[in-house]
Amino acid sequence: MNEFNTYLNNLDYSNIKDLCEEKGKLHIYRKKDFFIRQNEIERFAGWVKEGTFQYTYIDEEGEEHIVGYSFTNEFVCDYSSFMKSCLSAVSIQALTDCSVYEISRHDIIEYWETNMETQRSGRYIAENLYEMVYDRLLDSYCTPEIRYQRLMKRCPDLKDTVPLKSIASFLGVTPETVSRIRRKLKK
Template identity: 30%
Template sequence: MHNTLIDYINSRVSRSLLPNEIEILKNNFVPHKLKKREFFLQENETSNYMGFLIKGSMKKYSIDSKGTEHILSLYIEGWWVGDRESFTKLSPSSFNIEACEDTDLLVLTKKAADEVFSLPIMNELTRQLDENYSFASQKRINAAISMTAEEQYNMLIDSYPEFSQRFPQHMIASYLGITQETLSRIRSRAVKK
C-alpha cells in the first residue's frame, strides 16, 4: 500500500522522495480498512485522521433538518480524504465521511501529520493540492450559480468520467444539488444524442 502513496507523491513533486523521507512516510502512514457503509468520520466527532485512498470510494456529506443527504465530496483512488478543518482545529466536524465500497486507506494521525508535513517535499505537494482544490472549488461554485443542471452534469462527467461507473445516480444527483429525477432526464437526453 505504501508504494502506491510513494508513486503518487513522486509523480507530483519536483524530485523523487529520498530514502529517509520514504522511511518517515512508512513509519507514519498506517493501513486502515473500511467496509462498505462504514464511517471514517461522523458528524460532531473530531477528525483524528486524514487518509489517502488506496482502493475503494467514499463520500463526504451532511444531513439537513429534513433528513436529506447533501454530498460535498466524492472520493476515489489516489485522493485525500478527511475534514481538514476538524483535523487542523481539533473541532467537531459538520460532516460524515463514509465508505461507498470496501475501502483501503493509509491514515495519518495529527502527530504523524506534523512529522510528515515538516518535510519540505510534502509542503510542495500540499501547495499543489491546495491550489488544485481552490481551482476545483471555484469551478464548482461557478457551475452551481451559473450553469444549468445538464451543463453541471456534463462538466462533472468530462472531468471525472469514472464517477458515473463508481457512484449510484442518487449520489451524483446529491453532489450536483439536483433531484434524481432531473439527473435521470439529463442522462436519458444524453443517451438519445
C-alpha cells in the first residue's frame, strides 16, 4: 500500500527502520488488538514488519471515524502523543495479525540527537507528516467523488484490503455514497 501514507514518499527512512529493528522489541498483535487506545499516552513507535493497522477517532457524540492506516513496511504510532507524551487523539487497532518492532521515545530522541543528519531526519518526518495532513485538509473541500477518485488513484489496492464501510468512513461519507460513486465511475 505504498502510496497511502504519503509522508514516506520523500524520505530515506532506512536508518530509522534499522534503528527500530536493532533497538526495538518485536511484538505480535493479533487481529483486533490495540496498539494504542484513544486518551492513553503513546509510549512506543513501531515499524510494521507485517500487517495492517487502522486509526480511529471517536468524537464527542460517540461516533467512530476512520482517520488512517499503517501497512507492512510503514511506521505505526500517534506521532503527536508519542513525541509530546500527551493523550492520544486516536485508537490504533490491528486489522490483521501484525508483527511490529516497537521502539521507545527515549531511543528515538537519543538517535535524533546523535548529529545534525539524524536531527534532519526527525525534522523531515515531522514536515512530511504535516504536509500529508495539510493535503488531507485541502481534500476535505473537494466533493466526495473527487476524494474517492484521488484515493483510488493513489492506492488502487485499498479497496481489496479494507472494507467499503471503512473507506467511506475515511472519506467522511456513507457506504451508500461510495457505492453510488463506484457505480457512476463504472459507467
